[in-house]
Amino acid sequence: MAWKSVAMVSAGDSGSGAEAAWHLSAAGHEVAILSSSKAGAALAHDLGGLGVAECRRSAAAVQRLVDGAMDRWGRVDVLVNSAEYQPAGSVAAAGGRHLHGIMDAYLMNIVRPTRIVAPVMAEAGGGTIVNVVNVGGVDPLELAPALEIFRGAMVNFCTLVENRFGASGVRMAAIVPDWLAGQSDQDECGAGMPIWRFRKPEEIPGLVTCLVPDTAGLLDQKQRFDGPLTSQYKAAA
Amino acid sequence: MTSPRVALVTAGGSGMGADAARRLSADGFEIAILSSSGKGEALAAELGGIGVTGSNRSVEDLQALVDQAMARWGRVDVLVNSAGHGPKGPVLEISDDDWHTGMEVYLLNVVRPTRMAAPIMAAQGGGTIINISTFAVFEPDPLFPTSGVFRSALAAFTKLFADKYAGDNVRMNNILPGFIDSLPETEDRRARIPMGRYGRAGEVSALIGFLASDDAGYITGQNLRIDGGLTRSV
Numbered sequence: 001m002a003w004k005s006v007a008m009v010s011a012g013d014s015g016s017g018a019e020a021a022w023h024l025s026a027a028g029h030e031v032a033i034l035s036s037s038k039a040g041a042a043l044a045h046d047l048g049g050l051g052v053a054e055c056r057r058s059a060a061a062v063q064r065l066v067d068g069a070m071d072r073w074g075r076v077d078v079l080v081n082s083a084e085y086q087p088a089g090s091v092a093a094a095g096g097r098h099l100h101g102i103m104d105a106y107l108m109n110i111v112r113p114t115r116i117v118a119p120v121m122a123e124a125g126g127g128t129i130v131n132v133v134n135v136g137g138v139d140p141l142e143l144a145p146a147l148e149i150f151r152g153a154m155v156n157f158c159t160l161v162e163n164r165f166g167a168s169g170v171r172m173a174a175i176v177p178d179w180l181a182g183q184s185d186q187d188e189c190g191a192g193m194p195i196w197r198f199r200k201p202e203e204i205p206g207l208v209t210c211l212v213p214d215t216a217g218l219l220d221q222k223q224r225f226d227g228p229l230t231s232q233y234k235a236a237a
Numbered sequence: 238m239t240s241p242r243v244a245l246v247t248a249g250g251s252g253m254g255a256d257a258a259r260r261l262s263a264d265g266f267e268i269a270i271l272s273s274s275g276k277g278e279a280l281a282a283e284l285g286g287i288g289v290t291g292s293n294r295s296v297e298d299l300q301a302l303v304d305q306a307m308a309r310w311g312r313v314d315v316l317v318n319s320a321g322h323g324p325k326g327p328v329l330e331i332s333d334d335d336w337h338t339g340m341e342v343y344l345l346n347v348v349r350p351t352r353m354a355a356p357i358m359a360a361q362g363g364g365t366i367i368n369i370s371t372f373a374v375f376e377p378d379p380l381f382p383t384s385g386v387f388r389s390a391l392a393a394f395t396k397l398f399a400d401k402y403a404g405d406n407v408r409m410n411n412i413l414p415g416f417i418d419s420l421p422e423t424e425d426r427r428a429r430i431p432m433g434r435y436g437r438a439g440e441v442s443a444l445i446g447f448l449a450s451d452d453a454g455y456i457t458g459q460n461l462r463i464d465g466g467l468t469r470s471v
């Protein structure tokens with residue numbers, strides 16, 4: 001019997017994470033979902049996969065999901081790291097403790113699963129890690145400042161992991177989307193976008209699925225997906 | 238009588254920070270230095286300035302630096318933020334605590350003093366903030382993982398800050414040094430540098446001196462590499 005590719009999705013209970021899980025399942029992957037709510041576990045059940053509904057800031061929860069996937073399928077081929085949206089506030093208002101909290105949500109959410117999954121992939125000969133990064137990893141915008149700071153850090157971390165594990169066949173990709181429709185109440189942000197609308201939830205998972213096959217190995221690791229927002233932002237303002 | 242020009246240097250007891258303090262003093266700035274070792278206090282005394290021995294992770298110590306400078310000179314024109322050394326190691330073997338420490342050393346070292354100095358600069362009609370960063374911002378180096386990651390974050394912070402305070406004539410720029418002779422040289426590192434030699438601390442300080450001067454009055458939000466060509470392909 002031919003093996004099926006196994007995909008893990010963190011923050012897979014809603015938004016881009018959930019859509020990615022649906023797409024990957026439809027594309028023939030087994031799916032394992034980590035989420036902070038029961039919605040992720042329910043989705044995993046619907047898709048015939050594995051779910052762990054627990055605070056995903058816990059390394060133990062990640063380990064449990066990886067162990068479950070290894071027990072059941074013996075492999076992990078794909079890891080999709082998404083983030084739960086949370087208002088980050090302004091830089092000026094952000095105290096030291098507050099920034100540590102935001103770092104936990106927007107940098108360590110990627111570091112923790114990667115630390116556990118990348119060596120498993122390297123041992124098996126390779127795998128793909130796709131991080132869905134909010135707008136700003138490349139050119140930060142004033143609208144969600146404290147959050148944007150960690151997008152840059154994340155992209156830098158991705159490259160370090162690629163440098164370390166690339167020779168073992170582990171690839172890392174970062175998708176840098178704009179705001180999801182209904183996620184931001186900043187009207188001027190939608191109006192300033194060249195494509196003149198917010199992103200739809202289903203538009204990211206298609207790209208995730210496209211980045212997963214080995215044939216995508218030569219793609220640049222930072223795919224912008226923002227209706228040229230960041231390239232023209234200053235001109236539009 | 239003209240008003241003094243005042244420069245604060247954090248983590249300025251040794252290395253590039255200390256060299257920058259000497260340079261800015263030679264350029265005519267009054268100098269206030271914060272350092273954890275006591276060396277900054279000694280250097281400040283030598284330069285006729287203010288020295289505070291304390292930590293750049295402590296809001297109280299940073300506030301003491303700013304308050305003493307304001308009490309003596311009544312203004313802050315330049316803030317130079319240097320840094321200590323953060324955690325290192327193979328990228329996936331760095332613990333959660335060490336990542337958080339990395340943010341303290343390489344990002345909050347700028348955020349905290351900036352929060353204090355920027356309003357003063359804006360109120361007095363202008364000022365400039367110069368952060369000593371790393372060449373590993375745009376293409377990380379496994380030798381300096383937390384430095385690259387959090388100074389990438391610093392690059393984002395700097396753009397945000399530069400946008401917000403540009404109208405107040407408060408500028409912020411990062412200097413991205415390669416391998417500089419303030420640290421012991423190693424042959425394998427030297428071999429990576431197209432110019433075939435380490436940079437001199439004085440060359441970095443010269444750039445800091447320029448950014449601190451009125452001649453650089455139109456430069457803000459930038460990341461300036463000074464690395465002998467080390468990252469020229471990036």
